Amino acid sequence: MIGKLNHVAIVVPNIDIATALYRDSLGAKVSPPLDLPDHGVTTVFVELPNTKIELLYPLGEKSPIQRFLDKNPDGGMHHICYEVEDIGGAVSTLVKDGLRVLGDGTPRIGAHGKPVIFLHPKDMVGTLVELEQV
Numbered sequence: 001m002i003g004k005l006n007h008v009a010i011v012v013p014n015i016d017i018a019t020a021l022y023r024d025s026l027g028a029k030v031s032p033p034l035d036l037p038d039h040g041v042t043t044v045f046v047e048l049p050n051t052k053i054e055l056l057y058p059l060g061e062k063s064p065i066q067r068f069l070d071k072n073p074d075g076g077m078h079h080i081c082y083e084v085e086d087i088g089g090a091v092s093t094l095v096k097d098g099l100r101v102l103g104d105g106t107p108r109i110g111a112h113g114k115p116v117i118f119l120h121p122k123d124m125v126g127t128l129v130e131l132e133q134v
Contacts, residue, residue, distance in 0.1 A: 001090055003083035006132050007045070007052040011068045012075045015042055015057035022046045022053065033057075036111055041065050043111045054081075054111065079118070079128035087115045087133035099123040107133070 012018035031045040040063035046053035058066040084090045100120035107115035119129040
């Protein structure tokens with residue numbers, strides 16, 4: 001069902017400093033910041049030869065990322081994202097197998113303009129997992 005690793009998301013306490021670190025110190029190509037109000041985040045994607053790193057920063061007071069930063073003020077890994085060909089089929093199979101999809105189970109449009117869902121970390125060996133339809 002899952003395809004390649006799409007990205008690893010890291011919550012950062014300062015998006016500008018984190019972007020400069022990856023761009024200037026590590027020499028990576030980085031995207032401009034993109035605000036995603038529906039998700040409560042600002043994202044920057046760091047492009048690597050085999051995957052991407054997504055830098056996440058809270059957007060707005062109700063951002064779920066702010067709660068993460070409150071518990072982890074230095075930031076840290078937030079989730080991993082795998083690609084799937086059919087997100088609806090993936091959701092059906094996972095729910096049938098007893099896994100919990102966060103929210104109401106309806107895919108939302110993610111940072112790449114494609115449908116995404118998140119799986120509960122307690123069902124995924126302690127890791128928040130995002131699935132993105134490609």
